[in-house]
Amino acid sequence: MGEPGTPSLAERPVVNYAIKGLGLVGVAILSGLLWLAFQPSLVAGTPTTPPGVPAYQFAAHAEHRDADCGKRAYGAVAEFLAKSSCQQVVRSLHTTSTADGTKVVVSVAVVRMADSKDAVELNRLASRDKTGNIADLLRDGYTVPDGPRKLTGAGYASRVSGSVVTIVESDFFTEGRADVELLKAISTDALRFGAIMS
Known part of the structure; x- marks a missing residue:
């Protein structure tokens, strides 16, 4: 026991500051963990x-x-799709640039079916003219900065991998520019997203 009038351990200034410091460190760590937990999975x-x-x-x-x-x-x-065994559709918007700096918007849709038979049928149907398709996110009101509001002369590519169908459409930011082969090449390259989005 200390002498009468001697401050207790909790009352001693050095110990007091140490306790407060540890408390602040704990709050900082907790705040950091909460910040990480609530971050969006995709940052524009x-x-x-x-x-x-x-x-x-x-x-x-x-x-x-x-x-x-x-x-x-x-x-x-x-x-x-309404009648089939479709399990999930993941749609995304990306941008890229051509060699001359022209900006391009890229729509990727990855559809997971229950089996490869339905996947092949979906791809066959979506690749034909005037049969509709997966709605790109621009149709649903999503945007990219300074980008087009809709796809017009879009380049198209699709691929089936097992029960997964990847569909890509791309278009120039600049209205009126036409280069279907270049857009098709960009869409074909973006098919690689199917491996990480499914």
Whole structure:
């Protein structure tokens, strides 16, 4: 026991500051953990690197997932998905640039079916003219900075991998520019997203 009039351990200035300091460190750590926990999974404009040898660099701007595939399509494709065993559709918007600096918006849709038979049928239907398709996010009101409000002369590419169908459409920011082969090459390169979005 200390001498009468001697401050207790908790009352001693050095110990008191140490306790307060540890408390502040604890609050800082907790705040950091909470900040990480509530961060969005996709930050607009962040670089994205799908697997494979890249021909283009992409930046992500939006992503949406839904188990109700029929609601996220239109035309005959929507009718097919409403009756099929579709499990999930993941749609995203990206941007990239051509060699001369021209900006391009890229829409990626990855659809997971229950089996490869339905996946092949979906791809066949979506690749035909006037049968509809998966609705790109621009149709749903999503945007990219200074980008087009809709896809017009879009380049198209699709691929089936097991029960997963990846569909990509791309278009120039600049209205009226036409280069279908270049857009098709960009869309084909973006098919690599199917491996990480499914």
